[in-house]
Amino acid sequence: MEEKLSTAYKAVQTPTGAENVSAESPIKPLTLKQAIFTPDYIFMYIMFFANQLFGVIVLSRLSSMCTDIFNKSAGTASDIVSVNSVFNCCGRLAFSSISDFLVRYFKMDKAFARKVLYYFTLGAQIIVIGALPTVIRHESFTFFVIEIFVLTCSYGGGLGTIPAFVTEMFGVYNIGPMHGIILTSLAFGAVVGGITFNNAYNGKIADGMSVGEAYIDNIQVIFVIVCIGFVVLFLVRTNVEDRFEPGYHYSVCGKRVISIPPKEKGMKRQEPEAESAAPKLPETAV
Template sequence: MSSIMQCLARHWTSNPPVKTVEQIEAERYLFCVPWFGNRYFTSKLVKFNRWYLFVASFLCQFCCGSLYSWSIYNTPIDTYIYKNATAGNAVYTFYIACGLLGSTAALLGPWLERNGPRAGMSLGSSCFLIGYIIAAISLANESMVGVYLGYGLVSGFGLGINYISPVSALQKWFPDMRGTAAGFAVGGFGAGSIVWGKVYLPAIKAFGLPGSFLFLGIVMSSVMFFCALCMRTPPPGFNVGGINIHGVVHVEGEDDHLIEQADQVDGKEVKSIQSPGVTKDNGTEYEAVNDDGGRDVHEAHAKHQDGYKNVKNMSMISCLLSADFFFMYFMLFGNIVFGLVVLSRLAPMATGVFGQTDDEGATVVSINGAFNCCGRLFVPMLSDLLVRIFHLNPPFARKCIFFTTLVTQMVILITLPTIMRNKNYDLFRFEIWLLTLCYGGGFGTIPAFLTDMFGAYNIGALHGFILTAWSIAGVGGGLGFTFNFNHLYKVDKIPLVEAYIQNIHWIVATTIVGVVALFGVRTNPVDRFAPGYQFSICGKPILRIGQNKAT
């Protein structure tokens, strides 16, 4: 048992790899491929710039977003395998993939921090492609189990790694705009859900159902492999706008030990490598790779240095076991359950409750996807504006965002039954799109919130672990809503509108839990790092419990 515990402790430990001189030199350029013997194949046509990672992250997530278009495949697969369009078996592939996405992200988050985003995305893209190939072969042999195994398990595994890899990288490269970086890192997921839904049916017509999986798997995995070539973590001593990856104001010479470690690899001395604005004791100047974020970046973070320095020293285990992470988990869960249920039911609600056409149902779903994408992109940007303009403590700014999204959802949940009973379709669309904006905003903001709270070296593991809330909400919430709705409508013979309304009641409870959990998240560093559990309001402690062993 002790050996198992030691193994688990080692796994849940973040030990970022020290970069070799050869790696630092190769990563001065955008495209570099690691090879055996610490060698790198490098194209020197384009020099690296951190802004290129925005594009690479968006494209990777764009391909991952194809998961949310799976419903397009349900009817063709059921018809192809069971000769019955209403068999209802293909949809379980989506639930399996969602479950694997969250669990894989949780289990491999620490591994990602130890091996870097390039290795993570290479592994994820390989699994994604293999899963599509297995699914294509299984469809050719009319095996639903093979589709579950291929797309659900193997591709779902790859999706989990590729979802968190670019997020982890961007949080390290953009300490000056973590919300914006998080938004772009996951915003592509929402955009992909819109576009791929328009691609699946034409691909089926062009290549057949099995062939469409092979074709699309190759296309999407090729894009993700290409993005993996661009991914990397910052070099030793990286800082932007006067702050390092931890948000701590950079002090010259502070990271020299990291550079010395890199210089001593294989006993080689390097005269000029890419490490921004750091000067060694021997006078060697390291070429800067990043742009200066400006005076406002330094000022926005200068007021909160004590908190950032304490966060920098937190271990991964202490973060996972902290009360704040516990509350953040349920905060996110409460923020996404309603959105996940609506995403899966929006078209049937439009046609069944409001009497709209199938084309209108498809249109409202597409527009809803656009709001999901916009929420992921722009809501986290708003949190950065709060930090820059009002110099708020960054974790508190993210907390304000979640307070807004959760309260907005509460208002929607209270008013939606009346709107549905009155069959006010225009107001229904407005509220659902606003809901989806909040839903996407939660996903876009949570990576920056986690990084602010627990540090840049723990984001991969914590983001991966908190995504299990997504899996539980998607699988448990989706199945629970479906079973309850079917019982109310088909067994109890309750009118369609009332079946939806009565099924919303339990969602109200989960959202209330999210609001309560939000207030439990402590963003004040004095509270977080005080002995015992301390909670203050307006700087005055109102609750103190026990000894704080986590920090």
């Protein structure tokens, strides 16, 4: 009797694969190769690269910025770096939780809720990085620390939300390799971006530029890349009809603003023309 009840309980409580595919967020099954070459995944890769770039390059030099620009002691700089790590952790937890909150209580589409969070993280970085040169020139250490903490939260939030964003867009089938591939943008920014930043910074210092201005020139380049990432995020489609229709289509408030037909469409049009141009054989009388 107990075994029968246990079996019945499992049959009711255990969801099947078919039940996991809901009508609210349908996901088109794609192979790994198909998924990573979709426009949405490519745009997500660029967006994520822009979101993480400031964090992997500039935040790694936070201690040096505190001592070289603001003339703070090594102990103070070390304390700032330690506290900054807390904001990194809080950003990872808070932003991913907020996106879940938007889904549960505001009934947002899951993928769109993740996208909204990236609008916030990138938008916050644009505002803060845009104001950072003024803060550095005025040597306002308090405002500098506040801005760095905000940037670190945005950096951590982007890193913590990307697994959910990829899953909502493409499903769980290839989530492992797809998440790994998109994280290569983080490594690319750290290695290539870090080397480029250091070479440019050292070159400007060798030319006689002040430490603050050398940082500002490099930060302005990052600012442009973050702005590009914000624009590219707009092109990531969370609308199901737009994503699954052949070609590239983008709708805003139910109105289609971008419509690019698939390349195969032209070939399909030529086939009927070729058939009509072919000579017709006389019909055999019966």
